[in-house]
Amino acid sequence: MTQKDLLRSTKFSVLDLVPVTQGSTHHDAIKNSLDLARNVEALGYERFWISEHHNMESIVSSATVVLLGYVAEGTSKIRVGSGGIMLPNHAPLIVAEQFGTLATLYPGRIDLGLGRAPGTDQLTAQALRRSRKESVQDFPNDISELRRYFSSENIGARVRAIPGEGLNIPMFLLGSSTFSAHLAGEKGLPYAFASHFAPAHLFDALRLYRENFRPSAQLEQPYSMACINVIAADTDKEADRLATSLYQFAMGIITNVRRPLPPPVDTMEGIWNEAQEAMIKNMMRYTFIGSKDSIAEKLTEFVANTGVQEVIAVSHIYDHGARLRSYEILGEVFNSAFSF
Structure with missing residues (x-):
């Protein structure tokens, strides 16, 4: 397969954190x-996902489902979904009802991506989950419960997701480790x-998945x-x-100081030290980063090496x-x- 054929056969999508930039409003x-x-809908992107984060001054995607409805209403064909809903923060029945409602309003366009991290700090996680104590089996069990609510076979159950039942909404699992x-x-x-922020286990995770x-x-x-970071110009x-x-x-x-996304600067000298630079460049x-021709070859190599069917990009640009x-x-x- 040629470089062009490889990229043409790979779907490409967007992950949006709904970032707040310095000097702007929510x-x-x-x-x-x-x-x-x-x-991106007009450009042929496959899907537009929004992530769930809480208690972050730089990101306003906390009410993820509300934002998904807003985006789905304002577009017409691109798939819209969560990248992802942090399932430990929510009862599966609530998730099923919310996404069942979205899928009823926007049929054939809604994705449900699920993660098991809190999407925030531990103190905020406690505020979200209240007194719930999590075990290692909660996430697998919650996924099974969600699938049951979406299935047609649940029609005779005492607890049902309405709307949601029978819709078989596509579910995706998200992760930054091998679990x-x-x-x-x-x-x-x-x-x-x-892989946009946790690259270490990328290849092991893909191998284990397959x-x-x-x-x-x-x-x-x-x-x-x-998921990758892309800064193209x-x-x-x-x-x-x-x-x-x-x-x-x-x-x-890395410093746990979350502020709105700042404007670019001419140099990072004086902003980070050598150790911080190394840590960030390893994490990222x-x-x-670069022009069209500069990133094309690197992206082709990435797709060839990973064997992924889809690349989802996030761009932190002021x-x-x-x-x-x-x-x-x-x-x-x-x-x-x-032309290559």
Whole structure:
């Protein structure tokens, strides 16, 4: 398979954290999310996912289901879903009813991606979960419960998800370690790996997923996705400068200082030290920065090495117009509208 054929056969999608930028409002961030969804829909992207995060000044995706409805209403054909719903924060019945409602309103367009992390700090996790104590079997059991609510066979049960029952909403498992990979394989579900911030276990997770895959009613063959960071621009120099916003955002992660996404700077000198730079660049190993031609070869290599069927990209870019342009360039790369 040629480079062009490989990219053309790979689906490409968006993960949006609904970031707040310095000097903007929460309302601006939400409007920009819808505008981004409309733009990537026109560019042929497969799906638009929003992640669940809580108690973060830099991200306003806490009411994930509400935002999914907002985006689905404002678009017409792109798949809209969660990347993901942090299942330990919610009762499976509530998730089934919420996504059943979305799928009823927007049939054939809703995805349910599920994660087992809290999507926040431990104190906030306690506030979300109240007195619930989690065990290692809770996540697998909750997934089984969700599948039961979505099945037509649940019609005679005493507890039913209405709407939701019989809709067979596509479910995806998300992970940053090997636990969810093994589970996704056993349950015959698509698997998405968070390589945009947790690269260490990417290849082990994909291998375990494929080795343990068992066909299900939803999926006959393994289907894997990988999330990456992408900062694309018309020139390498411009992309490198835009990427400093991502680096500053990552500094907030490792120092536990979460502020709205800052504007780019000419240099990171004086902002990070050598140890912090090394830590961030290792954490952000699967980050593709540059012009169209610069990232095309690297992305082709990534897809070939991982064997994933889909790449889902997140772009921490301060200027909304520049972020739209980054996704436009990425779409051109996957559509192979260029010469290698």
